[in-house]
Amino acid sequence: MASGMYRLVYYSRNHIAHNEATFGSHLEEILEKSRINNQRDEITGALLFNSGCFAQVLEGPLDKVEAAFERIQQDERHGDVSLLALDPIDRRSFPNWAMGFIGTSDIHAKRFAAIGLSSGFDPSRLSGDEIHALLRDLAIEEEAA
Ligand code: FAD
Numbered sequence: 001m002a003s004g005m006y007r008l009v010y011y012s013r014n015h016i017a018h019n020e021a022t023f024g025s026h027l028e029e030i031l032e033k034s035r036i037n038n039q040r041d042e043i044t045g046a047l048l049f050n051s052g053c054f055a056q057v058l059e060g061p062l063d064k065v066e067a068a069f070e071r072i073q074q075d076e077r078h079g080d081v082s083l084l085a086l087d088p089i090d091r092r093s094f095p096n097w098a099m100g101f102i103g104t105s106d107i108h109a110k111r112f113a114a115i116g117l118s119s120g121f122d123p124s125r126l127s128g129d130e131i132h133a134l135l136r137d138l139a140i141e142e143e144a145a
Pocket of ligand 1: 033034047056073074
C-alpha cells in the first residue's frame, strides 16, 4: 500500500564564509530552524556538509517536502541547488531525525576520506541514490556509536 511519503535529495554550493566561527553559527541556526519546522511538518532527514557543498535528504508527505524545498531553494546561504531525486518511499530512512547533521566526528572524517577516493570529495559527483545511501549508513553508525 502506498504510504504517500516521498524522499527528496539535493546538493548545493555553500555560500557561507569559510571562517570557522561564522560557518558554525550559521549552521547551528539552520539546524535549529530545520528541526522546528520539520517536526511540525512531519519531515525527517539528514544534512551533510562537505568541502563547500551541502547534500540533504528530506522525507515526508509530498506537499510538506515540496514546501520545505521551495524555502530552502530561496535561501542565500547556499546556491546552485540541484535536485537529484524525488521518489515515493514505503518507509523513512531517518525516522528519528528531524534533521540530522553529518560532518564533524572522526568516524565521518574517515568515511569522507574513503569516498574522496572515488568522488574527489564532491557530492555533485554522486547520484541521489548514492547520497541517500551514504547519509543513511552514516546515520546508522552515528546511532550505534
Ligand atoms: P523565517 O525563519 O521566518 O525566515 C524568513 C526568511 O529569512 C527566509 O527566507 C530565510 O531563508 C531567511 N533567513 C533567515 N535567517 C537567515 C540568515 N541568517 N541568512 C540568510 N537568510 C536568512 N529549513 C527547513 O524548514 N527545513 C530544512 O530541512 C532546512 N534545511 C536547510 C538546509 C540548508 C543547507 C540551508 C541553507 C537551509 C535550510 N533550511 C531548512 C532553512 C530554509 O532555507 C529557510 O531558511 C527556513 O525554512 C525558513 O523558515 P521560516 O519559514 O520559518 O522563515
